[in-house]
Amino acid sequence: MLYKYLVIVCLSTFPFISSLSGDFVFDDTEAIVNNKDVVSEAWTNAFYNDFWGNNIQSNLSHKSYRPLTILSYRINYILSGRNLIPLHFKITNLLCHMVCCILLFVVYQVILKKAGLHMNNSNTIDVGFLATTLFSVHPIHIEAVCGVVGRADILSAISFILSFIHYDKSIDNIRYTYLFLLTSIILAGIAMLFKENGITVLGYCVVYHIVVKYGYLKEKNIVLKKTHLMKSFSIKTLAKMIIISLASVFLLYSRWLIMGEMKPEFKPMENPAAFATNLFTKVVTLNYIYFLNFLLLVWPQWLCYDWSMGCVPLIKSVFDYRILFIFLIYLFAILHVKALVNPRNKAASKRLTILAVSLLVIPFLPAANILFPVGFVIAERILYLPSAGYCLLVAIGFSKLFCNPKTKLYKVGIAAYVLLIIIYSLRSWQRAFDWKTEYNLFISGLAVCPLNAKVHYNVAKVADARRNTTWALSEYKEAIRLYPEYYQALNNLGNLLKSQRQFNEAEFLLKKAIGIKEDFPAAWMNLGIVLAKMKRYNESQHAYKTALRYRRNYPNCLYNLGNLYLEMNKTTDAMESWLATVDLNPKHPFAWTNLIAMLDNTGQTENALQIIPRALAELPNTPSLMFVIANIYGKINEFSIAETYFKKAIDLFQNKVQPIHYANLGVLYHRWKKYDLAERMYKRALDINPKFKSAKKNLALLKK
Template sequence: MPSVILIDVSLSMSRPVPTTDTTESHTRFTIATAAINSFLDYLSVHAKFEYVALVSFSSVYEVAVPFTRDFDTIRSKLLNLEEGDKTCIDTAFLGVNQLVLSEWGCQTPVQIIVVTDGSSGVGSIGRNRIIQALPLPPSYPAKIHILPIVSPHDSCLQHAMPLYQKIVDSANNISNHSNGALSRGSIYCPDQLSVPGVIATVNRLCEQHYQEFWCALKCGQLEARVQLFPAPQTVTHEELTTSYTLSNQIHVIGFIQQQDLGTPIATSKHLVIPQAQTGGNISGKENYGSKTPTKEGSSTDSANSEEDMSDPSKIPNFCVLLHGALKVEGMAAIVQLGTEWWGTLTAWCEASRARRSCLLLSVLRPGTSAAPWLGPLDQLGPADDGATPAEAFPVRSWRSYSGGGSSCAWARPHALLADVQKVLRHARKLPDKTQHLYKELNRLRRAAISLGFSELLTCVGSALERECAALPATAPPECALQLAHAAAALRDPRTALDIKHTLQPLAANFTPIEKGRETFDLLISSLPYLVSLDGDFVFDDSEAIVKNKDVISESWFDPFYNDFWGMNIKSNLSHKSYRPLTILTFRLNYFLNGRQLSVIHFKITNMLLHISCCLLVWASFRHICSKIKSSNVDIAYTSALIFAVHPVHVEAVSGIVGRADVLAANTFFLTFLLYNKAMSNSSWICYIYLMCSVIMSGISMLCKENGITVLGFCLIFDILNTNIYNTNKRKASTIIRIVITLLSIMLLLYGRWTVMGGTKPVFKAIDNPAAFAENFFTRIRTYNYIYFLNGVLFLWPQWLCYDWSMGCIPLVENVLDNRNSCILMLYIYVLLIICNIIFRNSGPKKRLIMLAVCLIIVPFSPASNIFYSVGFVIAERILYIPSAGYCLLVGIGFNTLLNYRSQLICKVAKFMFLLLLLIYETRSWQRSLDWQNEYSLFISGLSVCPLNAKVHYNVAKVADASHHTEWALAEYKEAIRLFPEYYQAMNNLANLLKNEKKYQEAEFYLTAAIKHKPDFPAAWMNLGIVLANTKRYNESEIAYKTALTYRKKYPDCLYNLGNLYLEMNNTFLAMEKWFDAINLNSKHDLAWTNLMALLDNTGQINKALKIIPKALAELPESPSVNFAIANIYGKINEYEEAEKYFKKSIKLFNSKVQAIHYANLGVLYHRWKKYSLAEEMYLNALKIDPFFKSAQRNLHSLRKFKNK
């Protein structure tokens, strides 16, 4: 019976205890510590197998030591308990209840010892409130003892006594309603408040509730003195009022096989520990029953006793003999405990007592029929006791017949008949039960061949032919074909009597059904993605496609020299993601669309690739199931349907960059199908298929790196199916195939390493914080928690986010972190799968489950951080291929439920499957809407990863783009708060503040950004702009030049430096810098505009006219360039040319047109003497800006002239 010590550590426990001894002073806490140590000393002698936990409490509770038998741990922890504040006993019991229920459940009796200072901590009103709030009675059998460290005459004890009595009584009530009537708990108040007085009280408690129980174990003439631990309690019959007390003699009255015993209900279980026997063996039989030895033995005596008991198996003893016999024979002993009360004895070995010959006593419920299948227990006894022969024991075997084994043997005719009837039942339920029919036929065949019962095979074949002839006209054609095929196979002289041969279903092809399923698969796999076709390039699409020169350049070979993002693959700054074939598909989209980057064309391609992948997954699953699970298309089809609609695929399909994963998945399953063809052919053709599969795996790797894992999966598939090849030729071809595949893997990996230049990619801590954690165990815990989250995304893909980096998943640094429970759940789930594979499934199903698990693990392994660190935390598109394994596991599970005999379970399973499809389809639709544009995508990330600084950064960018300045400022500041070194956010925030003319604050953030990244050219340039706006020209010039040192080719910085020189009235240098900017970026419209405006204003019209053709050649549709050209032509009185360019610029400006544009056109008409048009343009300018002085002045002048 486990015990909990509940010790009060509130401030009142630190009060000193009045004493006449001036040499030594004590507090209530030190006395409580002495009392607990005395209690532990008692247990170490008389109840050393007791589990004890230590819980401290004040206003909160803490489990100082969980349940343990190491009492020294509790003693050491007592010295280090932290002092609390006030006493809250209701909180304490809440903690105890949670601890007990988590460790022992609601059936195990528990003793709770409350050590407190005798104060309830509240007044009478508060005491009543606490009584009502107490989490009592507990939901488990319990005894509560209260030990107040207080003088019996103290007034505070009288005040707290009603509360203590209520606590004790509430536990007593629940205890008395349990099967084992526990003795009642009580309040133990010391006679005097001193160390000896409290220890004497503790001893009294121990003697009443922790006494030992000794008895004699007898079997015929053999006898041994044993201790039962924990001590048995009196039991009350459920229906009668009779109480049953354990006798001091336990008689063995019979033996039984454990498999016949089964698992009868036990009211309690006890260790049976033999008494230590020394050279002078004690043979006396007195003092049996309850015994409470005193604690007078010294520590030396105790040590000697422990030494004597260290290995009783070396000393002759009846318990040792019985333990060995029961363990070797696999039997149990039935014992009589008292009048009409029995139990069972089984061999038991505790982990901490590996060399002790202990027995486990299971006490049955009182009565002669505690286990009805064993018959009346009162008839058991020695053979010569009964005058009349008794019925064979046991009356009914606990084992029930099951047809699920790999083979069978028939002891009675009805068992053989049951097996044949099972085959015929499956035959009448074709085609749904095809796999079950062949499974039972193979089991029946093996048993018949083993017994030499070949006639059975002929008879079963005839029965199948009769079933085929009796098929109704409406039956599917597959039924007749399968029955005829099975009957012929049972009579085939070549294989009928070959025990190693396995009957396989007929591989029939029923085109209408298959086409119907394909159509449905196509439909549901495409529906969720239709809504996102008319969207934008989002997130990584901008870097990988829009800004990637490998997509829009003329050369088709550059992608083979650069990484996925357009940087040289051998550069130290490269991401090392080598996916040239994916980039070539982007280029193909670009060229087929007339050299235009059309989102809808890219997304339609992704969707079509996803549809083709769904069909390939279905084909792969069919081949896997036909190879392993007797061609059950239901598993393949249900798994493929789940794969088609799983929401974790949305990022890979709706995000154009995810095409790499979809392409890799297509080639992954194509490789597998080719490898399967190689396995199915024994001739030289198999090597052609094998070479094709190796080539296809290389193509898969060039689409995305994890494509190479397909060869690892093919190897596992091959190894798990080698048992189907029984000829030497087949075995030789299998070995050659495996060797070739292994060599191909090494060759491809070497080639990939060479392409990277023999260097690994370099990532930052913000990309994958766990990889940069200094503590090894922190990394391991965090990685395991990430694995758990990936599993959650499979099971319930509600929390999907486009970016999981930075602080989205904080490191699991503390052992006490609540997320450790998630890691534990993950490993429990893995352990359950392993146990399910080992213990609960036949050979074929084991292989199928193992393949499904491998299809999850193998493609995911490159992203697992096991072999090398990756540049992300969680990437949903990485799960595209591994999700196929998860879907196959779900398909296996649903198929198992659908094959239950219960129609209700089958209907519920079908409903749950359809509901799962609907949920996944709806969630995929919702997620596709998120991927339509960056605004919805970035906003969706806030609810999933609120601690991710990059999510807030991206939200700030879209808020700024939609002119929500305050929102953008707040999000940038939140990003910096979450990640104080986020220099990109500081730079963007400073730009916003600069636009709001908050130059001082902008300068602060730009300086901070430069501090964190001194070689940040954009920050230096923006700092130069801010300094220029504050008239600090020299400092601004230094900032611009610093930016240019870090980025030599920086046209924007040159443009701004030219603006600075213009502010400083250095027009020559201004024009020089603008020319430099244009040379670097011929489409820099602002540089062209400012250059032409400066040439116009300085009277250099000829130079301006010379550069106009170049400007128009580069930027024919730039409104600012056309406006500058119009002004130049207007000044040289080229009115028609000026009018043309003014009108074109106004049209191009569209909604962004300003008052000055109409005003300048009005000036042109004014000078051209087209006064009505001039007046109209002035009025248009004033509509935009009623206070535009130039338009007001010119309009007034025009009207004054007209009125003359």
């Protein structure tokens, strides 16, 4: 048995290793890097906010309440020396997946035993082991394991499994039955605090109890007449069912209260099928999405990090060929039902099939858009736990086809199964590489979802980050073509055109974004910048103040408003805006730089000197700040201090050093009467820009 655990450990880690050296990608940025609850000193904040750090009772919240997952990130943060190190987070995810696989192997053995198929004969196929090896390497798990956000699904699955194990013990252990039952319910609540679908374990436990109870009756050859069936469900069994039902209602109602008694509000672009007004389109498209989810489990070739928007076009006609696939999946379901009612099939096999299908279906129900719409079309990490049922079904089918170890067919079957494990492992390894960086991830999405506007939007962002402006412009335009009301893409494209000094086009796009979503502070701020560049100062001021009305604590907007006031010669208002900026964001380098330079230029040198220590405490290695401070100390003849800051600024600027940096240091040496050093600095400035006037002029004065 030990070798089986070693095989599971190896298979559950090897295919995912290639992503460990990667970055935080996609949703990791919002859930971890930008989430104040991960780095907050208060451990309780996570219980008041959603998964993304927003107030859970706000109508802007997505209502994803996963405080225990956030606390696991916080523990990573603390153990990493209060640093957000992707490697540490990703290793934790991988270890959690390994633990989940080991626990699932235990659960499979429990299910097989209770179903009546548990065999101790060494020559018999170990269905549980086969299912676990398949689960360990399945490519559908890449998003959950390699994306740090997927930890919610893994931890919820672990808690689900532990809850089920304790419920099984409550069936067997007469003395401590209610203690195990209570523990199972508590673990179900914990699973729900890792991720919402954890609550489904209680539903699975009910199905399991009924199937197991029925199984015991069949094993004892009791005729299942109505009276016998009623007697078989003892008072204790009935009490358990009532307790489970009440516990489910209590947990769900508590969740509803935590959400502020409000459902999450999603946008049609996030899940078009759920918002379809035509009933035929809605029902048929959702059924086709179920088929796609099952297809990804069977053959996970087409994997994508985001399936929203136009990735899965709506089915609007009865002549759409995709309806055939819906019939196919229902035919598959009918054949399963037929096999279950067939008296020639063994009762143990029927029970096991029911439990496997239930493990596939029940954890998936919260994502099925049946009771309420969800904020996605397909999310691969949602299939982490349901895939446990699928893998068990595959292993059951294999054991039926190749049940006799003495035949050649058995050897062929084993070879085929090993080949499947190898194929899945290689596909997982390949897909894990995609999850190393956002660039790899976003580019991979183009091949799978070319009609998804969000995929093109994200590709445009990484292209812009790589300074490939032509590519970024093309992808933003394609995103807008696919979804004309994509206000984020309109804003980003306008911002990109602003940097290209195409102000008229930028203004048009930003105003269009605001027309679609009026309370869009980023677009208002960018519009303010564009209008300021066009010297339309009053309109620019209005745009900035509108942005601040929609987002009161908006440091970047306050900083740009300060720049506008400087252009308008309102120096006092400019300084007030920059002070407000650094109060909200003490690590805003340009606000500190402008504020200190303004104080110096307006003759308030003493005030500047008083602020400098605070600025340096927040930004000890910011070159622009060092340069401004050096100039101030140079003016008050603190030559030695000024020299230190000039040199530090030049070192920090590295390949971005400008002629003025050397020229100003040359002026310092000139006034300090260190003429050789002054000459050297002037010449360095001229090496960068031979036409730099102040350096040429001062060098000429030095030689007189």
